[in-house]
Amino acid sequence: MSTSLIQLSPEEKAAVKEVWVQLLVHKKEWGLRFYERLFALYPHMQHLFKGNMEHQGQKLVNVLTLIISKLDKIHNIREEVKALAERHKQYNVKPEYYLPFINLLLSVLAEAMGDKWTETTDQAMRKVMFIMMEAVIEHMSSGSDYQQAVENAKQVLKVAS
Ligand code: HEM
Numbered sequence: 001m002s003t004s005l006i007q008l009s010p011e012e013k014a015a016v017k018e019v020w021v022q023l024l025v026h027k028k029e030w031g032l033r034f035y036e037r038l039f040a041l042y043p044h045m046q047h048l049f050k051g052n053m054e055h056q057g058q059k060l061v062n063v064l065t066l067i068i069s070k071l072d073k074i075h076n077i078r079e080e081v082k083a084l085a086e087r088h089k090q091y092n093v094k095p096e097y098y099l100p101f102i103n104l105l106l107s108v109l110a111e112a113m114g115d116k117w118t119e120t121t122d123q124a125m126r127k128v129m130f131i132m133m134e135a136v137i138e139h140m141s142s143g144s145d146y147q148q149a150v151e152n153a154k155q156v157l158k159v160a161s
Helices: 010-025 026-041 053-069 071-090 095-116 119-138 143-159
Strands: none
Touching: 010 026, 010 053, 010 071, 010 119, 010 143, 026 053, 026 095, 053 071, 053 119, 053 143, 071 119, 095 119, 095 143
């Protein structure tokens, strides 16, 4: 992830930062709602989590806040994001868990924002999530695993190529 494959336009960066400030106001509510829904839809993911889910929500918010605050200098947090991806391997998170996790997270965020969640916001937030996924991909072995992960990541972006 030395240079991201993905660039956010100035409009997209502004959209993400604006929406994030508003989402931070209700972070506790949507954080808890997100994990509740995750476990209802994907019960096999629940046993991976050992700690308090309110704290978990807070950690998720904190790391997304860090990524969003560094959109212009994403290379500066390369090591942190890579280490986070590496820790997820140790938590036994499988590469194929990322797409459902991210899609659900985006839908919970969209619901929290209502009409203020626009197509631009959606696309821009998908790019932020892709940056996280790039770090995950970097940890995969080459071959079919890698190809599958790239395909997975592209679905986050909803792009055809
Ligand atoms: C956008 C993608 C994701 C982000 C930003 C993210 C962020 C985080 C953060 C900040 C932590 C706190 C611990 C640490 O820093 O190591 C964490 C822990 C964890 N995450 Fe994620 N995560 C993501 C995707 C996933 C996915 C797809 C799963 C699969 C179910 C998952 C499962 C876990 C588990 C099991 C823990 C450890 C919880 C515990 O010890 O109780 N994460 N995550």
